[in-house]
Amino acid sequence: MISPARSWREAPQRYRLEAAKCTGCGRVCYPPRVVCPSCRGRDFEHVVLPREGNVVTHTVVRVPPQGFVEQSPLTIALVQLKDGTRLMVQMADVADPETVHAGMPVRLEFRRINSDGEAGVIYYGHKAVPA
Ligand SMILES: [Zn+2]
Secondary structure: OOOHHHHHHHHHHHHHOEEEEEOOOOOEEOOOOOOOOOOOOOOEEEEEOOOEEEEEEEEEEOOOOOOOHHHOOEEEEEEEEOOOOEEEEEEOOOOOHHHOOOOOEEEEEEEEEEEEOOOOEEEEEEEEEEO
């Protein structure tokens, strides 16, 4: 479980869609990392990612993990943002998963991801919605 303090610390970064750009090789990491997966560099500068992009590929999860059952089926998309950064996000506002396709324009929005019923904790993160 994520402690309130940790959630608070992570919130601004998540909300603004901040990523870390490696000063060594230019790779953009989202979420930010401590060590660059490409060149093992440790120097990063903060960049704010664009919210607009396109679906590269997607998958539909018809037997979702615990905590996501109410949102079944889940559509998970690999989205390429306008600056070339790729990230995996859940699709939202899609009534029919069959309408999601490669090249589909999307926009990232800050949404409720799921809730832990027992603890009453609600997790937020970015989801892609049709643009
Ligand atoms: Zn690097």
